[in-house]
Amino acid sequence: MQFTETELKGVWLIEPAPVVDDRGSFTRLFCEKEMADCGLATRFVQHSRAHSVKKGTLRGLHFQDDPYAEVKLVSCVRGAIFDVVVDLRPNSPTRHRWLGFELTPSNMRQVYIPAGFAHGLQTLTDDAEVAYLISQFYTPHASTGVRYNDPAFSIAWPLMPTAMSERDRTWPLLKQRTAAAAL
Incomplete structure (x- = not known):
């Protein structure tokens, strides 16, 4: 397996090496x-899977608030996806930056997403399926997100x-989340 840390510290692209x-x-x-x-x-x-029927389906941007923040290991097992991570860590020099990765069964790439990142994806084909390894149990009251088209991320x-x-269409914009947290 080849491990490549990206410019967003803690996010890794993992590429298996088939024999x-x-x-x-x-x-x-x-x-x-x-x-x-x-x-x-x-x-x-x-270990979860998400199946999307239509090309262009968008899921995200999701994360869980502390102390339930998740680490995820994401791969595409059918079809193709554009997988996105957004750095939301308060003291990170790359805060609010994002990266996108094309994941397919043939390239076998996996994205390792540390705690403190929002995660989303868009299907590039019909009938796409994504597999997730997740470090924390799903905690409904900690589950949240930010809007997919937030101008803070572009x-x-x-x-x-x-x-x-x-729910994904109406997540708050980052500035709304920030204003609410300041109250």
Whole structure:
């Protein structure tokens, strides 16, 4: 496995290295030792999947508030997605910056998302499926988000959204969250 830390400290692109022979291939997708050697979390208490029917479906930008902040390891197991992370860490020099990654079953890339980041994705194909390893249990009262089209981030989504939950469509803008926190 190849581990590449991105310009957003703590976000890693993980690229498995398949072993190929005349039978096909074998690929290790997770190795506790290799992840720990990079200083990454290795305990995941939930494994979830999200299936999206339509190309252009947008999910996010989601996160859980402290003390329930999550680490996620995300991969695409069917179709293709544009996976986005946004740095929301208060003292980070890259606060409010974002990165996007194309994830597909054929490139087998995984994105390691540390606590303190919002996460979202957009499907690039119909019938896309995403797998998540998650370090914290889902805690409904801590589950929150920021709006996908917030001008504070100016995310360059590849497509116009074709499907989105009402919740994702109406998350507060960052300046609204900041103003509410100051009260």
